Amino acid sequence: MALIIPCPQCGPRPYTEFWCSGELPDGGHSANPGDLEADYARVWLRRNVAGEQRERWYHHAGCRRWCSLTRNTLTNAIHDVA
């Protein structure tokens, strides 16, 4: 697989330089701290969509910063990187 991640710091780089921590829960991964139900959903439930999803990627072989992006899981098209 070849996938280019547009790192906000380093520019387009091959995905092999990154780690992916999977889909980003609604509202980010620290939404509603202390809300047991929200925490449970965030930790355990995945939508696993065939289509667009928000994800977190970590540029471990580059700037060592995280970015969030929207990736189409069918086509690997990426947009809205932040």
Add this chain to the structure above:
Amino acid sequence: MTSLDFEGRPVAIEVGDTIAAALYRSGVRVFSRSFKYHRPRALYCGTGDCPNCSMTVDGEAGVRTCVTPAAAGQRVHRSTGWPSAEWDVLGALWWLRPLLPVGFYYKSMHRPAGLWAIAERPIRKLAGRGAVPLDQPPGRPERRYHHPGVCVVGAGLAGLEAALAAAEQGERVVLCDEGSVGAMLPPGPLATRVAARAREVRGTPGILLLERATAIGVYEGPLVPIVAADALHLVLPERVIVATGAAERHAVFEGNDLPGVWLARGAALAAARFGLALGRAVVVAVETEAGLDNLDTIRQAGVSVRAVLAPAPLAARVAPGVPVLPDSRVVMAEGRSRVRAVIVDGPGGRQRIPCDALVLALGLVPRDNLARQARAASIAVDWAGEVASAGAASEAGPSAPRGFACLCEDVTAADLDLAWAEGYRGTELLKRYSTATMGPCQGAMCHAHLRGFAAARSVEPMASEATTARPPARPVRLEDVAAGARYPLEWHTALHDRHLEMGGIMEWAGIWKRVERYGDVLEEYRAVRERVSIMDVSTLGKYRIAGRDAPAFLERLSPCHVGDLKPGRSRYALLLNEAGYVFDDGLVGSLGDEGYYCTFTSGGADVMESWLRDWAEAWGHSVRIVNQTYTLGAINVAGPRARDLLGKLTTDPVDPTAIPYGGIRRLTVGGVPCTALRAGFVGELSFELHHPRLESVRLWDALLTAGAELGIRPHGLEALRLLRLEKGHIIVGQDTDFDSSPAKLGLEWAVRMSKPDFVGRSGLTRLATIAPNRVLRAFTFPGPVAPREGAQLMVGGERVGYLTSSRFSPALGYGIALGWVYRSGAGFPSTVGAVDGTGSILVGTVTTGPFFDPEGVRLRA
């Protein structure tokens, strides 16, 4: 005149020769022996599509000599045939073929058991395609990345034009070809056009032309790996254009593999470009327009054609001067080591035409391996040129039983018939059972026949589907697969060489190599318990965390209080994931205005860094995180005389008021600036000295020298594991797993549920509603032997748990262990029998607290 070395004799080469051309000119007629039956094989396709000309060149097996340029001094030999390829005694296997039916391994090698183990070696030797040169150091090709708009595979006319068209649109292009552009074309108008286009391409800055560079696959992305002599090019284009062209159609009839049978493109090349003599009496079968051109090329090269077989419309257009047999076709080639005659069916009946070469121009099949790979992986690619226009598989299916459908794997039409009769009724099944299409040419010759064969026998569309093509499309050397992989496969601390000099026996610890022991483990253990010892702990994950929000950040990360740490103090912290399970532990130390210094387990230093940064961003905290794992070394100085040793090397105070247990303080030791941590993993007075990595050797030597009179002796991991087990300290990852909550580990004391928020708190709240189904317990095993680690724990025939750590304790004189026990009824078993496969059952009892020095008097000294 230059020459290459062919099996010990010089063979002259002419400018522009391929290896095969030079060999053929020098009289070589048998190029290889076939895979299974050891039949003589010779130049057939002449265009790099079939396996027949494969030889070993300069130690590399499986080189297609018909497309490999000859070079002075090359060492070339045939990989198969004994005593020679010309006279191979195993050629007799052809006459034994009733004993070697398709799938004969499965039919013959299963009984008696062990037969295959004996037979495998000779069979592999017989069926080999040459040896991997183990004495030759591998090359070190580079890995290069390209990100063009377009990647064009194949630099024939279509590929060149596609590249030029894309470049005109302003796109950057990578264009590659297995050979040199135009090298495989006979002189003529096409060659002239290709040469002109190639000049344009070379003059276009936006096109990178890679020659003698083989695209081996199309992967998702898309990614096209291209193997060249000096580099593996990883091309990541916006789109891919496959212009790999077409190969001359293979025909299946008895004797179709005999030397002297040629495919027309290769024959035209051989005659017109390399000036090779095809034979004195050549029969040509033509069924296409392009075949007529090839026939002309061959005749213009001066080859004497005895007869031309062609359908009537084409027959009428054959240039005068040769006998033409309209509407005739080849049914068989006669001969034993080469073609002697061809049997032809025509309107006038069957006739035998003596000849010494047979040239086949029966049509084109697309070289569609890459395109099929892309289709199988749902990757969109464009096709250009003959790969697109050549007809898809429309073979009637081979009918002559002795004709070879698959040349690579020696699969005859009879073999396919048998496989079909045995129930392998579809292309994918036939492929797996007969191995047809699975040889070096990856179906280039036989794939169409396999489909035609199945289509003729089954109406199921699935049965005759194209088989899935997978990378690599061409054989690839292992060194090319490993191109660019130069990372050291093991990491060393700065003291690695010192450890080796001192006789250290190393062991893996994640990606690191660490000392297991230097000599006697018990002596190392005693040095720690009785005198003083040092250990290289540079592999610890080490982080500086500073900034305005650092206290709040660490407080929210850890399940215990750390935000209230006074400068110069440290605290043990568990790290929980969001589900509430322990995934790491370490020390958080406050350096006052300089922020915090934290150490975590050796294994996952990089993962820890990403985790820290993830939370810092999620909470929007203003913190700076510096991973110092690789810039700092660390040496643990432990033992009752540790303070005496440091006293000799520093003028800084090291008394318990200056740096008490749990303290953190800057010390200069032997001239090396250190951050000292009073930790207690081994249960003795100890100072972990964290220092710049470049100073590690100096510090290590200074400690050893100054400690000599104190009886110093370094210790390794094995002593460490024993020392910490006596203290009942867990190793995260050895004693814990994915399901280890603090409650199950007996580490509730390290969690403050009264804190309003920390990572894992809600997970723990949820877990608290479920009684733990298992817990980690400490066990004692009276007697001189401890059970092995991993021993199963039994109570009355029931398995109730297992040990994760177990050692004989020299201090206590009995076995000590940590292990998991499962809930049984209302509680957990307190007495267990440990079964470890040694035959004995050791009875152990659950205990609480550290085994050794439970009050921690020694480590607080």
